[in-house]
Amino acid sequence: MIHPPCVGYTVVFADEATKDLKKIDRQTISKILDKIKLLISVNHSNLNIKKLKSKNLLYRLRVGDYRVIYSIKHEKIIIYIVAIGHRKDIYQKLDKRIL
Template sequence: MGSYSIDFARSARKELMKLQPAMAERVDAAILKLADDPHPPGSLKLAGDESAYRIRVGDYRIIYEIRNEVLVVMIVKIGHRKDIYR
């Protein structure tokens, strides 16, 4: 499996910038690991979308899509678990 590149939806990038610095570092580290392994342990496929997954980082969730044809992991949404699925 080749290395994937990471891309962000504009709204996901804004949410990352709003996080507290310590949590932002943890989320950023988890996102960077997706480049090497887009299916890390603990990732779950989301119902209703062929390519959407989520990973947990503490109380935060990262929703992302895997675009295998172009080797891109698109970060769609980042948020607290109480708000992310709304």
């Protein structure tokens, strides 16, 4: 398990992440939102989560060919969704947002 379960946490989307979702088809959005809901469940150990090595305190949730990049703000009890996108370009998109 990469990080402890975040039961009771609130999921907050960055404005850019909300814009990212609008560019994705409805069926994929539904799958992405279902996986995000599982992040705040008691047992999320079966999710494909990795801590990003080059990015400080960011995690990657895999949803098919799409990736959800997020951070956990334990002091505020928040999961903060930073970016959502296709695996081919999400990391370049993330680099531009962080710089």
